[in-house]
Amino acid sequence: MSTSLESTKHVKFLKRHLLMLPSSQQSHDVNRIAIIFYSIVGLSALGVDCSREYASSIPYIYQHYVKLQIPGYEEVFSGFVGSLATNVSNTSCISLPNTLFALLTLRIMKCxxxxxxxxxxxxxxxxxRKCQYPDGSFASVLDMNKPTPSPVDSTDLRFCYIAAAILRLLGCETKEDFEEFIDVDRVIDYMMTKKCDFGGFGDYGETHAGYTSCALCAFQLLHGLDKLDSEFKERTVDWLLHRQVSNSGTVLLQEGKNPYYDPEENGGFQGRENKFADTCYAFWCLNSLKILDENEFNNVCRAGLAQDYLLTKTxxxxxxxxxxxxxxxxxxxxxCLGIAVLQLMNGTFDGIFCIPKQFAP
Ligand SMILES: [Zn+2]
Structure with a gap:
């Protein structure tokens, strides 16, 4: 059984996803930009120089950047579409996630x-700006007839993070910089309503590791972490630590008490209480922990159980x-997230932007 990172095999696996580049192949895949982002992040985290190997694909990525004007409105809007196929038929497909994915890809490509x-x-x-609702939350796309946040889209903590991260990539640093485009206090007020009693963030009072990571990253980017009181932060750290499945047995995870307990998952992380361990939640939990408590983060890394779980089981x-x-x-x-969390634990990965440290702002 392997206990080291199979870099060569992962590079091959990831490169297979980029065979569609540059643009020769027609496709109706709406998630092209996401596929490119996850592949390029994984490859660059493994030491591949993507700016060199994929230089010829940069113009193709540029083509996904779209500017549009809505009849009757003076303002111009721009952002990235997820694929060129969606762009042809419908100009309203610029979205916050595709915009962040593309901008981060272009950073790694040194554009x-x-x-x-x-x-x-x-x-x-x-x-x-137009994606933000009066309560501070964001939709990820606009209703291009108005333009207002699209009523068919959800609003959740992911889009708060994505909006803040995009603005940071555009050069916003201080609160005043962000205020040029969004209402920062309202984003923070909105995120405050998603705090959960047991710590962390989620919908309907149920903490979720993914939302917790998004919220903490957004608080950090918007200089709002000090708005969270220390008691809440401690509860959150505690909740995060308890998401790691342990054979040596915390009360929560002992066999018999948790129907989802599986001794094979020792060291892995769950995303919610009473769920099975999952590779991506190691990233969301540990990224959150690193933001709140570097010491505890280092303790988990030093113990080595998370690394062992990922390298030997997933x-x-x-x-x-x-x-x-x-x-x-x-x-x-x-x-992508398995490699990301291993490099986060190695200290070479930026969890706020989910790219290798050397490319982060
Ligand atoms: Zn997962």
């Missing part, structure tokens, strides 16, 4: 020219990649 010259800060800022030694758990086939998302 300074895009950030200095190509991107239109004003119109991209207009797009983000890493695929034959074809490369990581899977969600010790049963499923490897997939791109869990491969």
């Amino acid at each position: 300074d020219e895009f950030f200095q010259k190509t991107v239109d800060r004003e119109s991209l800022g207009n797009f983000i 890493q695929n030694n034959l074809i490369g990649g990581f899977s969600k758990n010790d049963e499923d086939d490897p997939d791109l998302y869990h491969t």
Whole structure:
């Protein structure tokens, strides 16, 4: 059984997802930008120089950057579409997630020219501004007839994080910088309503590790972490630590008390209480822990159980990649986040932006 990172196999696994680049192949895949992002993050975290290997694909990524004007409105909006297929038929497909994925990809590709010259800060800022609801939350797309946040889209903590991260990539640093585009106090007020009694953040009072990570990253980006009182932070740290499945037995996870307890998952992390361990939640939990309590984060890293779980249970030694758990086939998302969390524990990865440290702002 392997206990080291199978880098060569992971690089092959990830590169297979990029065979569609540059643009020769027609596809109706609406998630192209996401596929490119997860692949490029994984490859760059494994030391591949993507700016060199995929330089010829940069113009293709640029094509996903769209500026649009709505009849009857003066403002121009801009952002990224997830694929060129969606762009042709419908101009309303610029979205916050695709915009963040593309901007982070372009950072890894060292496209300074895009950030200095190509991107239109004003119109991209207009797009983000219009995605914000009066309560501070964000939709990820606009209803392009109005333009207002799309009523068919959800609003949740992910989009608060994404909006803040995009603005940071556009150069916003101080609260005043962010205020040029969004109402920072209202974002923070909205995120405060998602605090849960047992610590962390989630919907309907149920803490969720993914939402917790998004919220903490957004608080950090918007300089709002000190708005969270120390008692809440402690409860959150405690909740996060208890998401790690342990054979040596916390009360919560002992066999018999938790029907989802599986001794094979020792060291893995759950995303919610009473759920099975999952590769991606190691990232969401540990990223959250690192933001709140670097000491506890280092303790978990030093113990080595999380690394052991990922390398021996969810890493695929034959074809490369990581899977969600010790049963499923490897997939791109869990491969990216499996590599990401291992590099986060190594100290070479930026969890706030989910890219290798050297490319983070
Ligand atoms: Zn997962």
